[in-house]
Amino acid sequence: MANILVNAxxxxxxxxxxxxxxxxxxxxxxxxxxxxxxxxxxxNIVEDFSATWNGREIFRMKMSPAIAANPFVSFFTVxxxxxxxxxxxxxxxxxxxxxxxxxxxx
Amino acid sequence: xxxxxxxxxxxxxxxxxxxxxxxxxxxxxxxxxxxxxTGGAEPRAGKVTLDIPPIVENGNTVPTTVSVESPxxxxxxxxxxxxxxxxxxxxxxxxxxxxxxxxxxxxxxRIKLADSQKIVAVAETSTGEFWAASAEVIVTIAACIxxxx
Numbered sequence: 001m002a003n004i005l006v007n008a009x010x011x012x013x014x015x016x017x018x019x020x021x022x023x024x025x026x027x028x029x030x031x032x033x034x035x036x037x038x039x040x041x042x043x044n045i046v047e048d049f050s051a052t053w054n055g056r057e058i059f060r061m062k063m064s065p066a067i068a069a070n071p072f073v074s075f076f077t078v079x080x081x082x083x084x085x086x087x088x089x090x091x092x093x094x095x096x097x098x099x100x101x102x103x104x105x106x
Numbered sequence: 107x108x109x110x111x112x113x114x115x116x117x118x119x120x121x122x123x124x125x126x127x128x129x130x131x132x133x134x135x136x137x138x139x140x141x142x143x144t145g146g147a148e149p150r151a152g153k154v155t156l157d158i159p160p161i162v163e164n165g166n167t168v169p170t171t172v173s174v175e176s177p178x179x180x181x182x183x184x185x186x187x188x189x190x191x192x193x194x195x196x197x198x199x200x201x202x203x204x205x206x207x208x209x210x211x212x213x214x215x216r217i218k219l220a221d222s223q224k225i226v227a228v229a230e231t232s233t234g235e236f237w238a239a240s241a242e243v244i245v246t247i248a249a250c251i252x253x254x255x
Contacts, residue, residue, distance in 0.1 A: 017209035062202075065195070066199040067217055068168070068215075068218050073213070073215050076208050076212055077207055077208050078207055078209040
């Protein structure tokens with residue numbers, strides 16, 4: 001399981017705009033670099049990142065090899081109702097990681 | 107009462123920001139990648155703020171934030187933000203899709219830069235307009251060239 005670091009408020013007032021920051025450990029190997037044997041290291045990146053709030057998609061991002069290793073993403077969202085934000089990463093070689101996040105909206 | 111010269115200046119400033127986004131000195135791969143998302147429309151300069159350090163020491167991780175001026179209401183919001191580069195092996199950096207649920211059209215991440223180059227951010231609004239901003243970045247240690255041993 002991948003290491004994930006997330007920074008988001010646990011509680012928010014209804015209608016507040018909150019920031020969600022997420023970082024995942026991943027090499028983001030570009031597929032353009034030669035390794036020690038002189039051969040190109042195959043590409044291994046996280047390609048898709050998405051966030052859903054109670055099942056409704058609130059943010060989606062498509063990454064390229066130009067995203068730094070251990071990709072970090074920050075975005076904003078309006079606090080609509082208490083529930084779970086699910087962050088999901090997927091990429092090369094069947095890589096999938098999910099991180100649920102409980103947010104209480106008052 | 108403001109002097110008429112100030113008025114003239116403001117009008118001039120507005121006219122400058124409404125000029126089409128300068129496509130000059132842009133390599134074909136970058137221009138083609140931008141055309142792909144705009145469908146051939148010429149993005150206009152303005153509304154987009156591309157926050158990236160002008161000089162970076164380490165091209166392996168460069169903090170980059172794109173903000174777009176928008177009310178983010180159901181009728182007028184930023185639908186997508188696309189970021190491109192000039193000299194990496196591929197012109198794409200990221201595409202992010204937004205909706206009125208986001209409240210604020212700001213996306214931050216960290217990118218790799220293989221060389222000193224121009225970064226371009228293009229925003230697509232729900233009304234079908236394209237806005238763009240670009241920034242020149244000087245990189246002293248490039249990404250992708252270091253020994254992997």
